[in-house]
Amino acid sequence: MSTTQRILPKGVAEADFDAALSLFRDTIGSESVLTESEQLAPYTKFMMAGEDADYIPSAALLPNNAEQVQELVRICNEYKVPIWTISTGKNLGYGSAAPGETGQVILDLHRMNRIINVDPEVCTALIEPGVTYQQLYDYIQEKGYKLWLDPPAPSAIAGPVGNTLDRGVGYTPYGEHFMFQCGMEVVLANGEMIRTGMGGIENSSSWQVFKWGYGPYIDGLFTQSNYGVVTKMGLWLMPEPPAYRPFLIQYQDPEDIAEIVDVLRPLRISQIIPNAVVIVHTLWDAGTHVVRKTYYDGKDSIPREAIERIKQDEGIGEWNVYAALYGTPEQIEINWKIVEQAFGASGKAKIMYGEEAEQRGGGFEYRAALMKGDMNLQEFGLYNWRGGGGSMWFAPVSQAKGSETKDQTELAQQILGKYGFDYVAEYIVGWRDMHHVIDLLYNREDPEETQRAHDCFAELIDEFAKRGYGLYRTNTEFMEQVAGTFGEPLRNVHTALKNALDPNGILSPGKSGIRQ
Amino acid sequence: MKLTRRALLKNSFLLGATAPLSLGSALASNPASAPQQGPITLYGSDKSTTELGLGLRQQGLLPRYEGHFNPLALSALPSGTLAAGFTDESGIVLLTSLLAGRGRILALGRHEADRHQLLSHRGPIIDLMTVETGSWQASLGREYGRLVSTPGRGRHAKELPRAATAANIRELSFLVQL
DSSP: OEEOSOOOOTTOOHHHHHHHHHHHHHHHOGGGEEOSHHHHGGGGOOOSSSOGGGSOOSEEEOOSSHHHHHHHHHHHHHHTOOEEEESSOOOTTTTTTOOSSTTOEEEEOTTOOOEEEEETTTTEEEEOTTOOHHHHHHHHHHHTOOEEOOOOTTGGGSOHHHHHHTTOBOSSTTOBGGGGEEEEEEEOTTSOEEEOGGGGSTTOSOTTTOSOOSSSOOGGGGSSSOSOEEEEEEEEOEEOOSEEEEEEEEEOSGGGHHHHHHHHHHHHHTTSSOSOEEEEEHHHHHHTTOOGGGTOOOSSOOOHHHHHHHHHHHTOOSEEEEEEEEEOHHHHHHHHHHHHHHHHTTSOOEEEETHHHHHSSSSHHHHHHHTTTOOOOGGGGGHHHHOSEEEEEEOBEEESOTHHHHHHHHHHHHHHHHHTOOOOEEEEEOSSEEEEEEEEEEETTOHHHHHHHHHHHHHHHHHHHHTTOOBSOOOGGGHHHHHHHTOHHHHHHHHHHHHHHOTTOOBSTTGGGOOO | OOBOHHHHHHTTOOSSOOSOBOHHHHTOOOGGGOOOOEEEEEEOSSHHHHHHHHHHHHTTEEEEEOOSOOGGGGGGSOTTOEEEEEEOHHHHHHHHHHTTTTOEEEEEEEEOSSEEEEEESBSOOOOOOOOOOSOHHHHHHHHHHHHHHOOOOBEEEEEEEOOOOSSOOOEEEEEEEO
16 A cells, blocks of 8 residues: 555645745744655554544644744645644644644644743743653753652653643642643734733733733633644642652452542542542553463453453552652651551551552552652553554543442443453542543554444443543544533534634644534 | 465565565565665664664665664664664554654564564565565565665555464564654
């Protein structure tokens, strides 16, 4: 199979596209306008169950600064060229660096990677979209600041701006990333630049400390959206606590999930346990370092018998709770007693920290690192579990109540089982909410299996929505479907905003199901 | 495993040949005519990598063995550096992701127990076979070596049967340029 024909943006004549490319080159230099197949190839690699042919960019633009972004957007408006914005392009399992649809021009902001300011007194940072967690971490270490980051699992290579704008989560007490965002600089579709919050005040010193500014608060409009291109973002950093105690609690019975969540909820709401707690199922905990076919090579879901063998061999539980305490040593000792008492009441939990936890199987070491903001790439091991490069994150949100877990877990396992996939999942317990994160892993090189994965994901969306569970985030293949589950009135508002802010529809058409 | 004429035709792989051919021969070329092409960084830590390096060398490239593939190390390499090798699923995910805006994917290979799936962004995989010797990894190295110097463009995918192997191990190969 060969593909050599030229890809053009939808509705743009070849001559117009050539004219736009010429202006792009004048603006950012020829070396920053990519059009060759082998240069664009990395932007065509994704893990979701979509057709390769549906996600091929016509070009990629790599600006160095916000002024160049303004000029590029003006050119796109003139020629009606649609652009798809990425920051570091590491939204793996959600569409990666690929465009939302074939023909869109990738606006790749990874070269805009300046750390503009880190203030160790008020614990804030102002950064550009191309800054990675590793880069910011290294900067903080080099400066000797006692500040922590809150990286997601693919931490080192992803960036705070992109993750926050997609409303991603991490594992420290600052785990709800958008909650700890403060101030943006945004290039609008007409090329104008705005600063949100206090940023509109010239020489303001409070842009990164006071979120709300004056008048309507609009930062949220630029998350999971296509209303502007964020070129700078402020975020709050966690001061390094005097002491830190990561711990592991294992439960062995599938039914125990309800108890775990009910015990956790009051501890989370009262901030005894202040971080985003993960409750990891056996297959996720093992999947980061174990290959599936070691235990089962069938095409159907891995059977219970194999799961029990994994638990036995790896020393992991059916549910593995990773959480941490932060504060002074005295605070930690007091809170540890509360945790032990709460989880120890039923006699089902095995509660561990320190060497005992380290010696257990599973992911304690890398989870302990993530919960203190350290970088690692251990979770990439999940891609070796089944192999074939297919991965889609299905993540419905619910209340943090035990009663919400049993039906969800059973429903997910039933639908995944119907299509022959494994329940590789974890619950992340936020302050009051809970994300049920399932990695639908499949062999993307097998067209039949890919189609099954597609159908499975679509059914998961619909069936969970019927029961009141909506997704907090999804991949580009399913953005339209997920947007539909939130109802037409909301979609109409999104469309009205799109028409007002981007009348030519040039910014990331289709993002979160939003178009003109 | 032998390829039948029908299989070859199905894979757009037959250009006048009539004899059944193995992949080893399918990707072979004449080493004597190989031009000197310069260094290439080679990743992997087993026999497959050694054989891949042999094939690259036969095409005039000078492999420098770096051992186990760490995609994050790529960022330290100078622009223009060629790299090839074998890695696992997570390595390929990281590699292709890290190359966005930073480099070129010239070719990728997925080598299953029963088939090879090759993807080139440098024109068709056309180097046809006259020799029935050597391993498939060395043949792959020769083909990757040829792609390094080819002026071809466009995305081309090809699937080939793989000789039965007792190992039954999936291997993933890559050829990239920073």
